[in-house]
Amino acid sequence: xxxxxIVVGVGGQGILTLTRVLASSAVARGVKALVSETHGMxxxxxxxxxxxxxxxxxxxxxxxxxxxxxxIGLELVEAVRYSYFVRDDSVIIVNRRVxxxxxxxxxxxxxxxxxxxLRELAGDNLxxxxxxxxxxxxxxxxxxxxxVLGYVAGLLSRAGVVSIDSCRREVGKIGKGRVREANIxxxxxxxxxxxxxxxxxxxxxxxxxxxxxx
Amino acid sequence: MSFRxxxxxxxxxxxxxxxxxxxxxxLEAGVDVATAYPGTPSSEILEALISVRDRVGFYADxxxxxxxxYEVAYAAAASGLRAIVAMKHVGLNVAAEPLMSSAYTGVNxxxxxxxxxxxxxxxxxxxxxxxxxxxxxxxxxxxxxxxxEAKDMVKYLFGFSGEFKHPVILxxxxxxSHARGPVTLAPIPKLxxxxxxxxxxxxxxxxxxxxxxxxxxxxxxRRWESIVKRVNNVPFNRIEGSGKLLVIASGVxxxxxxxxxxxxxxSVTILKVGTPYPIPRELVxxxxxxxxxxxxxxxxxxxxxxxxxxxxxxxEVGINVRVVGKELVGLPYEMTFTRAYRALAKxxxxxxxxxxxxxxxxxxxxxxxxxxxxxxPGCPYRPFFYAFRKFLNRSGIDYIVTGDIGCYALxxxxxxxxxxxxxxxxxxxxxxxxFSIGTPQVVFAVIGDSTFYHAGLPPLVNAVWHKLPIITVIxxxxxxxxxxxxxxxxSRLNGQYIPPENVVRGFGVNFVRVVDPFNVGEVENALKEAxxxxxxxxxxxxxxxxxxxxxxxxRALRRAGVAVPKFSVNKEKCVACxxxxxxxxxxxxxxxxxxxxxxxxxxxxxxxxxADICPAKAIEPIAEAGSVRSLxxxxxx
Ligand SMILES: Cc1ncc(C[n+]2csc(CCOP(=O)(O)OP(=O)(O)O)c2C)c(N)n1
Ligand code: SF4
Ligand code: SF4
Numbered sequence: 001x002x003x004x005x006i007v008v009g010v011g012g013q014g015i016l017t018l019t020r021v022l023a024s025s026a027v028a029r030g031v032k033a034l035v036s037e038t039h040g041m042x043x044x045x046x047x048x049x050x051x052x053x054x055x056x057x058x059x060x061x062x063x064x065x066x067x068x069x070x071x072i073g074l075e076l077v078e079a080v081r082y083s084y085f086v087r088d089d090s091v092i093i094v095n096r097r098v099x100x101x102x103x104x105x106x107x108x109x110x111x112x113x114x115x116x117x118l119r120e121l122a123g124d125n126l127x128x129x130x131x132x133x134x135x136x137x138x139x140x141x142x143x144x145x146x147x148v149l150g151y152v153a154g155l156l157s158r159a160g161v162v163s164i165d166s167c168r169r170e171v172g173k174i175g176k177g178r179v180r181e182a183n184i185x186x187x188x189x190x191x192x193x194x195x196x197x198x199x200x201x202x203x204x205x206x207x208x209x210x211x212x213x214x
Numbered sequence: 215m216s217f218r219x220x221x222x223x224x225x226x227x228x229x230x231x232x233x234x235x236x237x238x239x240x241l242e243a244g245v246d247v248a249t250a251y252p253g254t255p256s257s258e259i260l261e262a263l264i265s266v267r268d269r270v271g272f273y274a275d276x277x278x279x280x281x282x283x284y285e286v287a288y289a290a291a292a293s294g295l296r297a298i299v300a301m302k303h304v305g306l307n308v309a310a311e312p313l314m315s316s317a318y319t320g321v322n323x324x325x326x327x328x329x330x331x332x333x334x335x336x337x338x339x340x341x342x343x344x345x346x347x348x349x350x351x352x353x354x355x356x357x358x359x360x361x362x363e364a365k366d367m368v369k370y371l372f373g374f375s376g377e378f379k380h381p382v383i384l385x386x387x388x389x390x391s392h393a394r395g396p397v398t399l400a401p402i403p404k405l406x407x408x409x410x411x412x413x414x415x416x417x418x419x420x421x422x423x424x425x426x427x428x429x430x431x432x433x434x435x436r437r438w439e440s441i442v443k444r445v446n447n448v449p450f451n452r453i454e455g456s457g458k459l460l461v462i463a464s465g466v467x468x469x470x471x472x473x474x475x476x477x478x479x480x481s482v483t484i485l486k487v488g489t490p491y492p493i494p495r496e497l498v499x500x501x502x503x504x505x506x507x508x509x510x511x512x513x514x515x516x517x518x519x520x521x522x523x524x525x526x527x528x529x530e531v532g533i534n535v536r537v538v539g540k541e542l543v544g545l546p547y548e549m550t551f552t553r554a555y556r557a558l559a560k561x562x563x564x565x566x567x568x569x570x571x572x573x574x575x576x577x578x579x580x581x582x583x584x585x586x587x588x589x590x591p592g593c594p595y596r597p598f599f600y601a602f603r604k605f606l607n608r609s610g611i612d613y614i615v616t617g618d619i620g621c622y623a624l625x626x627x628x629x630x631x632x633x634x635x636x637x638x639x640x641x642x643x644x645x646x647x648x649f650s651i652g653t654p655q656v657v658f659a660v661i662g663d664s665t666f667y668h669a670g671l672p673p674l675v676n677a678v679w680h681k682l683p684i685i686t687v688i689x690x691x692x693x694x695x696x697x698x699x700x701x702x703x704x705s706r707l708n709g710q711y712i713p714p715e716n717v718v719r720g721f722g723v724n725f726v727r728v729v730d731p732f733n734v735g736e737v738e739n740a741l742k743e744a745x746x747x748x749x750x751x752x753x754x755x756x757x758x759x760x761x762x763x764x765x766x767x768x769r770a771l772r773r774a775g776v777a778v779p780k781f782s783v784n785k786e787k788c789v790a791c792x793x794x795x796x797x798x799x800x801x802x803x804x805x806x807x808x809x810x811x812x813x814x815x816x817x818x819x820x821x822x823x824x825a826d827i828c829p830a831k832a833i834e835p836i837a838e839a840g841s842v843r844s845l846x847x848x849x850x851x
Binding site: 032034036039045061114 | 582
């Protein structure tokens with residue numbers, strides 16, 4: 001079975017970019033990847049979900065419900081919204097960030113409530129990243145996607161399915177001037193964290209069976 | 215890697231969006247002319263082609279609507295060139311007239327018609343199945359299942375169309391057009407060369423007067439007969455595997471069927487169909503014969519087009535085999551793994567209750583708020599709808615607002631709730647004509663600039679002609695924003711700008727006002743005057759609400775290296791009335807815990823409208839006010 005990842009968040013958070021770089025870095029390593037995107041909502045603050053499947057036996061774009069091995073959430077409400085895709089042994093990687101929808105009377109669960117639910121789902125396989133905070137610190141307040149990308153790329157390079165060099169090349173083409181420099185720093189920071197997360201790597205490999213010799 | 219960068223590559227696999235793969239296929243086939251009108255999920259095909267046209271050497275550009283785009287590509291193909299035209303599924307309704315005729319005349323070069331369908335209506339008003347246009351028009355329909363096949367198919371289709379001198383339809387869907395996958399590249403023959411020039415030989419078959427059309431119809435049927443034979447030998451139709459169940463799968467369904475069969479651990483015979491119309495009849499018969507199947511399951515999205523053809527074929531030939539399809543797969547919406555899996559299990563007589571992955575226990579999730587899309591911060595439509603709502607509430611008139619397709623359709627959502635009918639492009643003015651004839655209500659039609667030029671001109675002429683008292687509001691953000699900011703005739707580009715006010719004055723509309731939506735009072739006044747005009751003069755009025763799309767304005771600021779001006783709330787002055795976050799509803803303004811407004815500087819685009827509408831004058835620019843105004847005047851007109 002391929003590695004099934006669901007990548008979610010809010011329009012404008014750079015979800016398509018994150019997924020595109022991961023998938024092209026898999027292809028660069030000679031592994032097949034298929035991405036299915038939602039367009040249109042991305043600039044208008046709607047909820048965004050992208051399906052990413054990596055492995056040579058992918059034929060179809062959409063991941064079956066309850067068959068996601070990895071849920072990547074750039075925002076916590078959206079991570080919970082799409083959590084019906086995960087299985088008992090899935091890994092959930094989220095950015096610690098709640099973006100309330102722009103409805104004045106919307107009742108939004110707190111960060112703690114959302115994280116508590118995700119922990120009930122994934123147990124020790126929940127990873128909470130301070131991606132937004134790190135990105136802010138390193139000079140691009142909207143660069144959380146670069147941090148998460150780095151983190152996941154680190155893990156998947158160890159799993160033998162994406163090429164770090166290719167990721168670096170692609171990240172180096174995003175944005176201009178100071179934004180680009182900040183993005184590279186943010187990506188590298190995420191990468192340095194992800195690449196040494198032995199335990200989560202094992203969980204991903206166990207859930208998906210996708211890992212190759214690295 | 216961007217599409218432009220891939221130009222330099224002539225081998226190896228790269229990750230491409232399905233639509234980029236289609237563009238690449240056209241390049242590898244040596245395309246001469248490419249046209250389109252934007253529409254999700256088709257727009258990236260022409261965007262990709264435009265981005266490289268100068269370096270490759272061919273014509274590529276947007277047209278005012280799908281009918282014109284079709285006619286341009288068709289004429290190029292009639293002149294012996296290789297042409298491609300792309301549109302979303304509903305666009306083919308607009309282009310249906312030249313489509314039907316083009317089958318009668320045929321072409322001289324090659325004509326590839328791409329229709330990108332949208333099962334499940336992710337960004338469309340319906341999910342019509344355009345494979346049926348093939349049946350209707352005698353044009354063969356090809357359907358790829360992933361981006362790699364899409365590229366190969368397009369390239370092949372230029373040859374196929376050229377061989378039969380007949381148009382061909384490439385039908386994709388959202389999950390192919392907006393999927394990314396590895397695509398193996400081949401060289402681009404024309405790279406860096408001059409544009410090819412065609413010649414129209416004026417053959418009689420191109421003149422569809424009745425006597426010639428009758429002759430053409432016979433020729434058309436003769437061509438069709440050879441096409442029906444030929445599709446048995448196209449590489450996109452093939453038999454795989456073996457087993458007593460024959461599964462015939464078309465387009466993206468093929469991938470799900472393969473996955474489902476693997477997951478069920480069952481061996482089945484699969485006939486992968488790349489030509490859903492006409493189906494490869496000989497291959498169907500051969501696959502029945504070779505597999506010894508006693509049952510056929512047809513898996514396809516939307517209408518049972520392949521299924522009906524298979525049923526009719528087995529009937530005709532007199533084969534005793536049971537054909538099932540829609541009763542197991544279901545009809546509406548896009549294909550999913552689950553649908554294919556359940557249908558396959560049922561057809562195999564397996565108990566589907568065993569499916570483990572759907573039967574998991576989940577903890578109780580917290581209740582989540584919905585997250586509908588909203589106008590961007592700084593969108594000029596927000597102050598327009600704010601002013602419009604305020605005007606209607608105050609005036610108390612009995613009104614109808616007919617709407618149209620574009621970003622402004624979001625104006626139907628709370629808090630504005632403005633647009634009572636939205637059906638198709640240009641429908642706002644057309645239905646306004648009818649409502650003004652059929653009801654005493656005051657009728658407003660709201661329509662964007664791109665939509666106005668696409669299909670709004672004839673209904674407005676009708677309103678002037680018949681002196682109908684309708685108020686047309688052209689929301690002129692100078693771009694086709696909804697589909698990804700393609701130019702429109704109202705974009706100020708290369709001197710080809712066509713101001714809508716000139717057009718409507720030319721039509722004979724006497725009441726024409728151009729207003730600035732950032733000036734809420736000006737909009738309210740103009741609406742008031744327009745209502746008075748239609749009531750007294752009994753003739754149409756037109757308001758043109760002009761201000762650039764916020765995303766375009768922000769892009770201009772960024773390009774100029776100018777920081778976006780920001781606004782903030784002065785807590786001392788704010789009286790917590792909620793007008794800015796509840797009635798005006800800019801997503802950058804949130805309700806603080808004390809009910810007072812808070813502006814998220816990361817989201818604010820600095821339009822400054824909230825500062826004007828705040829009754830307590832509590833919203834202030836962070837920088838000096840004068841400089842903010844001059845920035846807006848310079849980059850955001
Ligand atoms: C026949 C048809 N073609 C194309 C589309 C896709 N489409 C949706 S909205 C739109 C145009 C939007 O442009 P405009 O009217 O200027 O409004 P804006 O989005 O800029 O507000 C298009 C082309 C469609 N829905 N129907
Ligand atoms: S893309 Fe432009 S027109 Fe559409 S909602 Fe955003 S600002 Fe408004
Ligand atoms: S200036 Fe006010 S209305 Fe405009 S984007 Fe900023 S917060 Fe929203």
